[in-house]
Amino acid sequence: MSVLPLSVEKVIEEFGRLPGVGPKSAARMAYHFLRSSRKDASRLAKVLLEMEEKVVDCTMCFNVSDSEVCAICSSPLRDSSKICIVEDPLDVVAFENAGVFKGVYFVLGGLISPADGIGADELRFKELKARINAVLKDHEAIEIIIATNPNLEGEATSNYITDMISSMEVGEKVKVSRLAMGLPTGADLEYADQLTLKRSFEGRNIL
Amino acid sequence: MSVLPLSVEKVIEEFGRLPGVGPKSAARMAYHFLRSSRKDASRLAKVLLEMEEKVVDCTMCFNVSDSEVCAICSSPLRDSSKICIVEDPLDVVAFENAGVFKGVYFVLGGLISPADGIGADELRFKELKARINAVLKDHEAIEIIIATNPNLEGEATSNYITDMISSMEVGEKVKVSRLAMGLPTGADLEYADQLTLKRSFEGRNIL
Numbered sequence: 001m002s003v004l005p006l007s008v009e010k011v012i013e014e015f016g017r018l019p020g021v022g023p024k025s026a027a028r029m030a031y032h033f034l035r036s037s038r039k040d041a042s043r044l045a046k047v048l049l050e051m052e053e054k055v056v057d058c059t060m061c062f063n064v065s066d067s068e069v070c071a072i073c074s075s076p077l078r079d080s081s082k083i084c085i086v087e088d089p090l091d092v093v094a095f096e097n098a099g100v101f102k103g104v105y106f107v108l109g110g111l112i113s114p115a116d117g118i119g120a121d122e123l124r125f126k127e128l129k130a131r132i133n134a135v136l137k138d139h140e141a142i143e144i145i146i147a148t149n150p151n152l153e154g155e156a157t158s159n160y161i162t163d164m165i166s167s168m169e170v171g172e173k174v175k176v177s178r179l180a181m182g183l184p185t186g187a188d189l190e191y192a193d194q195l196t197l198k199r200s201f202e203g204r205n206i207l
Numbered sequence: 208m209s210v211l212p213l214s215v216e217k218v219i220e221e222f223g224r225l226p227g228v229g230p231k232s233a234a235r236m237a238y239h240f241l242r243s244s245r246k247d248a249s250r251l252a253k254v255l256l257e258m259e260e261k262v263v264d265c266t267m268c269f270n271v272s273d274s275e276v277c278a279i280c281s282s283p284l285r286d287s288s289k290i291c292i293v294e295d296p297l298d299v300v301a302f303e304n305a306g307v308f309k310g311v312y313f314v315l316g317g318l319i320s321p322a323d324g325i326g327a328d329e330l331r332f333k334e335l336k337a338r339i340n341a342v343l344k345d346h347e348a349i350e351i352i353i354a355t356n357p358n359l360e361g362e363a364t365s366n367y368i369t370d371m372i373s374s375m376e377v378g379e380k381v382k383v384s385r386l387a388m389g390l391p392t393g394a395d396l397e398y399a400d401q402l403t404l405k406r407s408f409e410g411r412n413i414l
Contacts, residue, residue: 003303005273007261010254045252047217066212096210
């Protein structure tokens with residue numbers, strides 16, 4: 001006999017699909033709606049349906065957007081000759097919050113990961129190629145900043161992108177860079193892993 | 208300028224209201240629906256609305272239920288002369304999973320917590336009193352097992368219940384017990400906090 005009503009079990013099951021949510025947290029979330037305010041459940045349901053209905057991929061950068069071309073791609077204040085390639089929309093949020101980049105983005109939709117069965121075909125490399133060619137029509141020189149995560153999948157994806165750009169024979173017109181790797185702010189050298197330390201050393205800046 | 212579409216921000220806000228969900232996790236949850244399967248969002252919306260519509264409080268024990276009297280209270284296999292008093296429905300789930308108790312429950316709906324502004328009036332003490340009186344009509348002797356959490360709020364609530372039962376002048380007919388406190392299975396005595404050790408010592412069992 002299931003202790004909780006079936007309708008509650010179903011909510012727990014759906015919450016359990018969310019990233020980083022185990023069965024116990026999922027139960028606590030479902031119960032939250034039963035305890036405090038049952039209206040919270042319909043409010044969450046409403047915004048979920050609204051999001052599903054309204055959100056589209058920007059046709060230029062593939063970031064989530066509520067219009068065909070997103071606010072960043074359509075802004076005259078952004079430098080469209082600089083394209084920062086990221087894995088997903090949350091990376092765009094991170095960059096925007098840091099306020100360090102005034103170019104545009106390109107959202108790949110994932111990283112190459114043989115372990116998870118994600119090959120190059122699943123990602124937006126064809127669209128990236130088309131995007132680079134389109135930008136090259138408007139600009140003499142462009143910069144591609146590869147901002148994939150500093151892990152195996154991020155490396156593989158970065159390599160794939162550099163190979164792809166090499167094969168495009170765009171020569172000097174496209175400068176490709178990648179985010180620096182090294183010690184994060186506030187890190188303790190003593191506790192840094194070997195690879196981080198190695199990269200931090202190799203990438204040392206002459207003062 | 209907000210980076211994410213408003214409809215996504217709204218979903219993040221609602222997820223952020225859930226217990227144990229910070230802004231970053233909320234964003235990752237919202238994004239989960241945009242990435243893998245956008246249909247997951249409407250499925251969650253559907254089950255949330257269904258839960259809101261179908262779930263009621265059991266009129267006997269106040270546990271969540273899909274019928275007026277829950278499956279436990281209406282089961283002829285349960286001993287209605289033993290009432291286990293718990294804070295919330297998830298505690299019932301924990302007990303049922305342990306399979307140790309064959310009586311019935313009473314869900315208080317919270318614990319007395321002056322710090323959070325939760326007084327006795329907010330909880331189901333009146334309903335508990337009525338329930339005990341109703342059960343006393345059917346049974347010569349009953350047992351009340353207080354199963355509130357072993358913390359300040361749980362103590363205060365437990366004391367309130369024992370005082371309430373004393374004032375009911377039910378004499379020998381109602382036996383009141385409380386869950387044992389002590390070292391949890393697999394604990395390391397060396398790392399146990401002082402209060403746990405103290406209670407474990409005071410409650411030691413003669414062999």
